[in-house]
Amino acid sequence: MAEKELHHRPEKIPSWKSDFPIEEEQATHVGRREFAKFLGLLSGTLALGNGVIVIKALAFPAKPLEGEHFVCNADEVAVGKMFQFEIEGSKIIPYILIHLEENEWRAFEQKCTHLTCAVRYREDLGKIECPCHHGFFSADTGEVLQGPPPRPLPRLEVVVRDGKVYVREEQQEQTV
Amino acid sequence: MSNFRRSQNEAHPNKTNTLMTAIIVLLILFVGIQIWFLFGALNNALQDNIYFALTTFIGSFLLALASFWLLRYLPDPLKKSQKKGNNQKETNKKE
Incomplete structure (x- = not known):
């Protein structure tokens, strides 16, 4: 009997769940706000990439072939x-x-x-x-x-x- | 007590939605132009055309600034505004 009671007792909430009370839907859902922020980040990265091209062209110009x-x-x-x-x-x-x-x-x-x-x-x-x-x-x-x-x-x-x-x-x- | 903001929100319930869509469309447009610039700059830098790379960099930088500036106008998350609304209602009841 005691064993059965133990069996039917509702499971305890694991300690990690109480430590991080974030629902799965909340963690995986990408809202329009997040998407817009991501686009902003992408825009910054592209500008940076364009800057890298300029720096590379100015700092490391292509060397002509020397001699025969x-x-x-x-x-x-x-x-x-x-x-x-x-x-x-x-x-x-x-x-x-x-x-x-x-x-x-x-x-x-x-x-x-x-x-x-x-x-x-x-x-x-x-x-x-x-x-x-x-x-x-x-x-x-x-x-x-x-x-x-x-x-x-x-x-x-x-x-x-x-x-x-x-x-x-x-x-x-x-x-x- | 009703204020101007609340009456505006009630009169135009789809405003947030429209604003959000407009911001995302603009951001996609900016990013699209930047990809175009980057592609052109890559091709022209290989041809020793430094001025094209410089011009596209300035353009791309300005577009990135515009994108960051647009993010200021993102509507507040729905949950927050609901809470605000609830709080307002509660305060209204108290009054």
């Missing part, structure tokens, strides 16, 4: 072919060297300006193609011909000396 870099021997790349190479600086940046015609060489960064996919030279089209979203760049200037890329491919100047191919930062100012 050897790529390969000129006879290694046939006319209409492409050669991939990398230049190690503060970051390793991949480039492509294109042998357009006799004594016509071009070098561009290999990262597509849309979403940094690796671009490649299409000999049959005479254009540089980004296979991810079908963006096309001019093989002559690196300008965008078609597709989603927002900017032209960064370009390097090619110097052929004694049968060897070198690249360096472009000397003349780029036309926008």
Whole structure:
């Protein structure tokens, strides 16, 4: 009998419930006030993000490539072919060297300006193609011909000396 | 005793609701414009266009200030106003 009585006695409220008297609905409910405050916080964060871009652009400007870099021997790349190479600086940046015609060489960064996919030279089209979203760049200037890329491919100047191919930062100012 | 605030609230019971909706719509508009600015700034900073990044930052900062300022006009929580109402009624009864 005593056991039964014990069994039927209403359960005690756990001590943590009395310590934190917050109902579940109260804790999980997101009111319109909270939502509006969250939007205010988001607005502040976005402004901060925009500020970070300005600070980064002012404090850490992009460094131009210094000096000439050897790529390969000129006879290694046939006319209409492409050669991939990398230049190690503060970051390793991949480039492509294109042998357009006799004594016509071009070098561009290999990262597509849309979403940094690796671009490649299409000999049959005479254009540089980004296979991810079908963006096309001019093989002559690196300008965008078609597709989603927002900017032209960064370009390097090619110097052929004694049968060897070198690249360096472009000397003349780029036309926008 | 009825006062101006109480009679206004009774005459326009949906006012709080409308105000809240207006504030949220404005905040979403501000945040939307800021996302647009941020996207543009990211793209243009990569092209060494610092002036665009600076202009969008100023715009975004002003919009953030406007958002914080709007939060001042959030209506009081319903529970509080109900209690206030009850208290008022009680005081009215006493009077």
